[in-house]
Amino acid sequence: MHEVLQDWDGENALLSFDARTGSHLFIALHSRRLGPAAGGTRLKTYPTPADGLRDATLLARAMTYKMAVAGLPMGGGKSVLAVPGELSPADRHHLLVQHARNVETLNGSYSTGPDVGTSSVDMDVLHEYTDHAFGRSPARGGSGSSAPDTAVGVFHGIRAAVAHVNGDAALTGVRVFVQGCGAVGEPLVGMLVDAGAVVEVSDVVPERVDMLVRKYGVSAAPPDTINVECDVYSPCALGQVIGAAEVPLLRCRIVAGAANNVLVSPDDGERLRQAGILYAPDFVINAGGAVHLIGYEGLGWDSDRVAAGLVGIGATLAQIFTAADAHGISTDRAAERVAEARLESAPAHGRTLSR
């Protein structure tokens, strides 16, 4: 675990262990340069506790860059609840309470929200013990699931990428492979089909694939394949799907999906560029969830303002694609430069949320 922290450039990490459930609880607070840190709580089983901590630290860094590029006045953080396996409802509740207490000790320098393995209902539980949980259910005063708006942001991003490659954002007849059809992937499939795209889907849960095939008339690819011939490959499940071994297998012109940390390493961005594949940087294209949560709950935006923020994801990507071409660098690097410029123009010391 110390090695994980030595390899990381974040501000602070909170590590604890819950004996009742055998779970490790991690909060990684990467940067508060642009405001108090925020980022979701991921609940999942990892091969080792150090893998969970590494995931938290890398995801927290991605949140810093996501907020910076999206122009949101927040820093980056992320939580990981590394569970040994499926928990009983009572144990899961217990673990969430422990997590809420940890969040509360940070006094607002970090706020959480839903992520892979957690939902609005879990945020309702956290909120009983801390004020610093975004994404509660509407019945409990929250803005509800951010997943549909994440899908809207990805949809705008796919259009921007198609426009950059084809000179036209129209999706009619464009072949899109959506890998992972959960809370974000499914609404994305619906929007793509409505826009006339030819959609192929895959998921680790066969019933989900069957449902989408019936509901939208899309075709199905086996899970774990990435060499699907298409125009746009849209990874919407877990990250780390594109490494040195995968780039040569890809049969697409564009990679544009909702998953966090899609690339195994930053070098993979350059590998994609050299392969002639346009990559929509994950922390730019998947910012719709953050726009939704921070917009509605942190900044008091109405739905028109949030919708404009989601459209802005496409516009920002178009600028990043153009800048990458102009400088002969990967789109990932071009997006990092946008984030780094915003971060460098901010005061060096983190601020705490005053409300």
Ligand code: PPY
């Ligand atoms: C993400 O975009 O990956 C998030 O974690 C979204 C988020 C943003 C702000 C607070 C909590 C979760």
